Amino acid sequence: MPSVARTTHPSRELKKDRIELRVAGSAKELIQRAMAVSGLTAGDLAYEGARRVLDEHQRMVLAGADRDAFLAAVLSPPEPTDKLVAALRRHRDLIG
Numbered sequence: 001m002p003s004v005a006r007t008t009h010p011s012r013e014l015k016k017d018r019i020e021l022r023v024a025g026s027a028k029e030l031i032q033r034a035m036a037v038s039g040l041t042a043g044d045l046a047y048e049g050a051r052r053v054l055d056e057h058q059r060m061v062l063a064g065a066d067r068d069a070f071l072a073a074v075l076s077p078p079e080p081t082d083k084l085v086a087a088l089r090r091h092r093d094l095i096g
Contacts, residue, residue: 015043 023031034045062070080088 019043019046 031042031045034040035042038045040048
């Protein structure tokens with residue numbers, strides 16, 4: 001039998017909040033199968049899925065021309081425009 005990967009929540013909060021979902025029968029079956037093979041609860045699966053989505057959202061991956069354009073801009077940034085200089089001055093005046 002394969003090993004079961006248990007999720008450890010950072011502070012092991014007490015589970016007292018609820019989320020109720022309506023899902024298609026095929027989604028319910030998929031979730032139940034995932035629970036069976038992983039040993040995780042439906043809540044833990046939802047937590048892991050949400051965490052993964054947020055991790056991917058916070059990570060930016062550039063490839064090809066996009067990567068090259070980004071690196072070129074970082075290595076040799078353009079001169080600031082008059083509007084940018086004015087905005088920075090206003091910010092400095094307001095914030096200090």
